[in-house]
Amino acid sequence: MNPSIKLLLIIIISLEISFTNHLTANAFIILISVIFLFVHHISKQSFFKLMLVPLIPALALAITIRWFSPSHSWWFATILVSRLYAYCFLGALITVSTTPLELARSLEQNAHLPSQYVYGTLAAVNMVPRTIQEVKIIRVAGQMRGVQLSFWSPRLYFKAVLAAISWSDHLAQAMESQGFVEGQARTYAHPIKVSFRDWGLFFAWIILLQLCLTFFP
Numbered sequence: 001m002n003p004s005i006k007l008l009l010i011i012i013i014s015l016e017i018s019f020t021n022h023l024t025a026n027a028f029i030i031l032i033s034v035i036f037l038f039v040h041h042i043s044k045q046s047f048f049k050l051m052l053v054p055l056i057p058a059l060a061l062a063i064t065i066r067w068f069s070p071s072h073s074w075w076f077a078t079i080l081v082s083r084l085y086a087y088c089f090l091g092a093l094i095t096v097s098t099t100p101l102e103l104a105r106s107l108e109q110n111a112h113l114p115s116q117y118v119y120g121t122l123a124a125v126n127m128v129p130r131t132i133q134e135v136k137i138i139r140v141a142g143q144m145r146g147v148q149l150s151f152w153s154p155r156l157y158f159k160a161v162l163a164a165i166s167w168s169d170h171l172a173q174a175m176e177s178q179g180f181v182e183g184q185a186r187t188y189a190h191p192i193k194v195s196f197r198d199w200g201l202f203f204a205w206i207i208l209l210q211l212c213l214t215f216f217p
Contacts, residue, residue, distance in 0.1 A: 002110060002192065003094075003098045003105075003106035003107075004103075004110040005194065005201075006098065007094060007107075008202070009202050009205055010090045010091070010093070010094055012206065013029065013090060013209060014087055016209065016213075017029065017083055017086055018083070021079050022212075023078060023082055024217060025209065025212045025213050025216065026079065026082035026083050026086045027082060028212050029086045029090065030086050033089035037092060037096055040097050050092050054084055058081045058084050061077065061081060061084065062077040062081050100122055104121070105188070105192050109191065110192060110194055115186060123168075127167060131163075135160050138156055138159045139156065
């Protein structure tokens with residue numbers, strides 16, 4: 001499926017389950033998402049992390065609803081927990097099945113988002129691993145000088161921000177050297193098209209969700 005249409009589908013599904021209290025629909029979405037995750041060969045370790053990360057907020061949510069809400073309803077707590085896991089699995093589905101570059105290209109070509117926003121966001125995403133590595137280097141360099149930079153130290157993040165500013169300048173120069181000019185029309189080396197099959201799958205999943213919300217208990 002086209003990345004932009006896939007993102008739109010996930011947003012619509014997430015919004016719809018946000019305004020409905022339907023445990024069966026949430027469970028159905030989780031089941032379908034798990035199937036597609038394994039179809040895309042998600043590793044067991046990644047799947048275990050995906051199950052574990054939402055566990056603490058899910059437990060906190062369930063305990064709050066069960067013992068501290070006026071209704072003290074286990075049913076409503078279960079619905080909220082299943083909704084939380086549905087959000088996580090839907091997000092993981094687009095993460096596993098679509099690379100950031102494919103999504104950026106599709107948003108630029110199919111959703112007609114400004115190129116500055118698309119490539120700026122893509123650059124920020126790609127800088128995350130480098131930023132983490134830079135923070136580690138800064139901490140090690142401080143330890144070599146006898147300076148301990150803790151995780152919450154302002155000096156640590158100030159140095160990281162200075163490095164990021166330098167990277168942004170280099171990135172801007174690199175984009176200009178590759179012919180990226182703001183406000184000018186661009187051609188695409190990798191065109192991404194939207195087919196009737198993409199729209200067919202989009203409406204098929206939307207209709208299937210409506211049937212699940214209408215006829216399932």
